[in-house]
Amino acid sequence: MLFIALEGIDGSGKGTQAKLLCSWLRDKGYSCYLTAEPTDNNIGRLIRKYLKEDNFDPRAIALLFAADRSLHIKDILSKLHSDNMVITERYFYSSLAYQGALGINIDWLEEINSFAPEADIVFYLDIEPEEAIKRMTSLSSFRNTREKESYEKEEFLRRVRQNYLKFAEEREKFNVIDASKSIREVQTDIRRRLGRILSFIEEEKKKGRQTRLEDLL
Numbered sequence: 001m002l003f004i005a006l007e008g009i010d011g012s013g014k015g016t017q018a019k020l021l022c023s024w025l026r027d028k029g030y031s032c033y034l035t036a037e038p039t040d041n042n043i044g045r046l047i048r049k050y051l052k053e054d055n056f057d058p059r060a061i062a063l064l065f066a067a068d069r070s071l072h073i074k075d076i077l078s079k080l081h082s083d084n085m086v087i088t089e090r091y092f093y094s095s096l097a098y099q100g101a102l103g104i105n106i107d108w109l110e111e112i113n114s115f116a117p118e119a120d121i122v123f124y125l126d127i128e129p130e131e132a133i134k135r136m137t138s139l140s141s142f143r144n145t146r147e148k149e150s151y152e153k154e155e156f157l158r159r160v161r162q163n164y165l166k167f168a169e170e171r172e173k174f175n176v177i178d179a180s181k182s183i184r185e186v187q188t189d190i191r192r193r194l195g196r197i198l199s200f201i202e203e204e205k206k207k208g209r210q211t212r213l214e215d216l217l
C-alpha cells in the first residue's frame, strides 16, 4: 500500500484535497487512512500552543515536531501493514521547509528526522503566499481563531515556498501541483497522477513483479 504525503504552505488547500483523495481511493475499493501533522496527541497539542506564541525557540519546536512524528510513524506503519493507503497532511518535509525558513540548518533537521521513512509519493500543492493568505482570511473561522499564528505571514511563507520548490527540484518523489486552480482541477490533477501509479502497481502485481515506483516518478 502507498504512503502519500500532501505538502504545501498554509492555505494551499491540503485538507480539502486530502479528504477528496481519500474518498476517491475508497470508491476504488482501497482502505484509506487520513492523518495529519501536528497530530492530536499530547505533543501535537503542545506544538499548537507554541505556534500561537511569537517568540518560541525554532530549534525547540523542530525537536517537538520530530517527537510528535516519532509517535505518528508507529501509527502510520501499522496502518500500512494492515493494507491501508495512508494519506498524511504534512510530514517531515514540513519541518525542513518551515523550520528551515526560520534559519535552522536543513542538514540538522534532516538528521533529527532521519528515523522517518520517506513517503512513497509527495504531492506538493504550490501556490503564491499572497493568494494563500487571501484564501485564509476569507474564512471567518480562520479570522476568529488563527490570525495570531505567527507562521502565517506572507514574508515567511515566501521563504517556506522557496524551500519546497527547491525540494521539488532535488527529490524525485515530489510532484508539484498547481494549487492556484479550482478545488476540482487540483483534485483531477492529483488523481490523474496517482491513478497512473496505481495502474502501474496493479500491472506489476499481475505480472508477479516487485513494484519499482522510481520508474514512474
Ligand code: TMP
Residues within 6 Å of the ligand: 010, 037, 038, 051, 065, 090, 091, 092, 093, 094, 095, 096, 098, 099, 151, 152
Ligand atoms: P496546519 O495548519 O497544517 O495544521 O499546521 C500547523 C502549522 O505547523 C503550519 O503553519 C505548519 C507548521 N509545521 C511546521 O512548522 N513544521 C512541521 O514539521 C509541521 C508538521 C507543521
